[in-house]
Amino acid sequence: MFLPKYPDSPTPPPAHTHISTHQEAPVRRSLPSVSIDQKTVVALVVGGVVLTALLAAVAVTAISVAVAAVVLRSMLRDHHRR
Template sequence: MFLPKYPDNPTPPPAHTHAPADAAPVRRTLPQISISPGAVAAVLVGGVVLTALLAAVAVTAISVAIAAVVLRSMLRDHHRR
């Protein structure tokens, strides 16, 4: 009779080999950034201008709303007479 051949070691070999990890990742330094005074001044002036424009839009919107309420009140009084 024929008997099947069995391996000497019944446990299978590992599916993957474990590679050793690097000790520590290399830390990269950030490049130096130089900010010129002109760039800072441009950002500040731009911020002031945009803030002034936003304030102007807000004041205009409020005055238009007040004018609309006054006109509506005047027209309502005119129609009642």
């Protein structure tokens, strides 16, 4: 029969590692790379559209409340003059 071939067992790492006595300049580490895929871009665009729509709705509501307040004020002022 066919027997599977097993890889050779690797040699274990040495127990003692060499430590140099001279100081080396510290290694500058860069920021980790961030992968941006299509789903992330779509989520950001949809989130931006939703937030913009909510902001527009709040602005329209504020304007309509202000207009209603001015109209009511003028109606009440005319009512008190009579």
